[in-house]
Amino acid sequence: MNITNISEHHICTACGACALVCPKDAVTLEETPAGFLTARVSDACVDCGLCRKVCPSVAENTTKYAPEDLLHGPFLSAFTGWATDETLRQTGQSGGLVTALLCHILDTNQADGALVAGFAPASRRSEARIVHTREDLLAAAGSCYTQCPMLPALKDGERLAAVVLGCQSEALTLLKDLRPDLVPEFTIGLICAGQNSGHMIDDICAEAGADRPEAFRFRDKTVSGWPGEITLRQSGETRTLPNAYRHSIKPVYECHRCLACFDQMNVNADLVCGDPWGLEGRYGPEGCTAVLVRTERGKALLQTALAAGVIQLEALSPEDLFLGQTVDTRHSDKVYTAKTVFQSEGWLYPYDPEVIGDRPYTSKIMEKNRKTLLYTRKYAQSPTPEAAAQTAQKKKDSRLPLGTRLKKLFK
Numbered sequence: 001m002n003i004t005n006i007s008e009h010h011i012c013t014a015c016g017a018c019a020l021v022c023p024k025d026a027v028t029l030e031e032t033p034a035g036f037l038t039a040r041v042s043d044a045c046v047d048c049g050l051c052r053k054v055c056p057s058v059a060e061n062t063t064k065y066a067p068e069d070l071l072h073g074p075f076l077s078a079f080t081g082w083a084t085d086e087t088l089r090q091t092g093q094s095g096g097l098v099t100a101l102l103c104h105i106l107d108t109n110q111a112d113g114a115l116v117a118g119f120a121p122a123s124r125r126s127e128a129r130i131v132h133t134r135e136d137l138l139a140a141a142g143s144c145y146t147q148c149p150m151l152p153a154l155k156d157g158e159r160l161a162a163v164v165l166g167c168q169s170e171a172l173t174l175l176k177d178l179r180p181d182l183v184p185e186f187t188i189g190l191i192c193a194g195q196n197s198g199h200m201i202d203d204i205c206a207e208a209g210a211d212r213p214e215a216f217r218f219r220d221k222t223v224s225g226w227p228g229e230i231t232l233r234q235s236g237e238t239r240t241l242p243n244a245y246r247h248s249i250k251p252v253y254e255c256h257r258c259l260a261c262f263d264q265m266n267v268n269a270d271l272v273c274g275d276p277w278g279l280e281g282r283y284g285p286e287g288c289t290a291v292l293v294r295t296e297r298g299k300a301l302l303q304t305a306l307a308a309g310v311i312q313l314e315a316l317s318p319e320d321l322f323l324g325q326t327v328d329t330r331h332s333d334k335v336y337t338a339k340t341v342f343q344s345e346g347w348l349y350p351y352d353p354e355v356i357g358d359r360p361y362t363s364k365i366m367e368k369n370r371k372t373l374l375y376t377r378k379y380a381q382s383p384t385p386e387a388a389a390q391t392a393q394k395k396k397d398s399r400l401p402l403g404t405r406l407k408k409l410f411k
């Protein structure tokens with residue numbers, strides 16, 4: 001059996017682990033009419049089942065921590081931190097800490113290269129890259145909020161440090177048993193509240209009047225400081241849209257599978273980095289990165305980078321980090337209402353329900369989350385790009401203030 005049913009049921013995270021391990025190169029990640037990437041299997045498949053062994057959406061592969069620990073995962077300590085190099089800090093998404101750590105890993109020969117993500121002008125989408133220089137690390141700094149299959153890039157088997165989202169870390173953990181030679185030396189995880197359809201980029205390009213941008217940043221701190229604004233560069237001219245625009249269209253393009261995801265806090269990574277949400281007093285316009293240390297390897301990396309003077313750190317209570325990321329409130333409500341809705345609707349659930357466990361939630365939150373899930377499923381199932389555009393437009397219209405909606409109606 002292969003992973004076809006994962007794609008058919010709209011629970012593919014586009015991590016790309018299946019494509020990485022397939023001995024017949026039978027798996028490709030293809031864009032659906034709604035702009036999501038999903039794994040497709042060709043006739044070359046010999047039904048060996050390897051792809052299912054590494055897939056984070058196959059229920060029996062669910063990371064096994066006790067339910068009360070699943071949303072937090074194991075951890076040793078937490079910090080806020082930033083790159084001491086001003087260029088790295090300014091170019092980075094939060095405090096540039098991830099890029100500073102990657103530079104340090106390469107400078108000290110702890111890995112030969114880094115797996116990162118960046119904007120590809122030719123496809124107008126996010127792409128995975130293996131890079132070897134500070135210059136290329138800087139070019140890939142910042143966050144790609146549209147789907148970006150990272151793991152197929154691991155094929156060359158180099159000694160790497162990898163930046164990965166939770167579902168990708170889960171797949172790497174599964175890969176350890178199967179192909180340890182492909183597992184990176186370090187996994188620097190990002191906190192992740194979800195990815196979006198590639199159509200989000202198309203929407204932003206249309207809004208900015210830039211159809212072929214040479215550069216694209218979802219959040220560019222150089223414009224107005226942290227958290228930053230959207231910037232696009234086309235024909236040498238930089239156009240800016242407010243970060244609020246991305247927030248306003250996020251519900252239109254969010255990934256259905258991400259709404260069921262337990263792994264916002266990337267429980268399998270060595271280190272987990274995120275924005276300093278909810279940590280008032282910890283950041284100014286220059287930004288800082290919130291870091292959770294999970295493993296001894298992650299701790300040693302942070303210590304050597306600190307000793308080398310490439311990062312600065314301030315101690316933080318892990319509880320404050322979880323509080324700021326609303327792990328036990330908004331995120332927990334999302335996870336447990338999704339479990340209920342997936343099961344009541346008869347949708348294939350990506351996790352082992354026993355491992356996820358149960359939590360109480362209020363019917364009001366449940367109802368709001370259920371509507372969101374129904375919308376994202378409908379959008380994900382769009383049979384044609386035109387149908388997807390129509391569904392997206394309807395959703396966008398429904399989010400306009402009532403006065404604007406009425407004006408539009410009677411125009």
Ligand SMILES: Cc1cc2nc3c(=O)[nH]c(=O)nc-3n(C[C@H](O)[C@H](O)[C@H](O)COP(=O)(O)OP(=O)(O)OC[C@H]3O[C@@H](n4cnc5c(N)ncnc54)[C@H](O)[C@@H]3O)c2cc1C
Nearest residue numbers: 092093094095096097098099116117142144192193274275
């Ligand atoms: C899809 C997504 C959702 C996120 N959601 C949250 C959230 O809910 N809360 C929160 O606090 N933080 C979230 N983050 C993390 C946050 O945006 C920053 O990436 C993080 O704080 C690190 O900042 P930095 O300045 O240290 O990183 P930087 O120095 O800017 O380095 C970031 C590194 O991440 C790599 N990268 C970018 N996009 C991706 C991607 N899609 N997959 C893998 N690698 C990538 C870049 O290539 C770069 O190497 C999210 C990030 C992503 C990509």
Ligand code: SF4
Nearest residue numbers: 022045046048049051
């Ligand atoms: S079952 Fe085997 S051959 Fe078929 S897609 Fe999966 S890994 Fe490839």
Ligand code: SF4
Nearest residue numbers: 012013015016018055
């Ligand atoms: S979630 Fe990852 S491993 Fe599973 S089908 Fe999708 S791309 Fe393949």
Ligand code: SF4
Nearest residue numbers: 166167192194258261
């Ligand atoms: S929300 Fe979960 S499934 Fe979605 S991209 Fe993030 S880690 Fe992966």
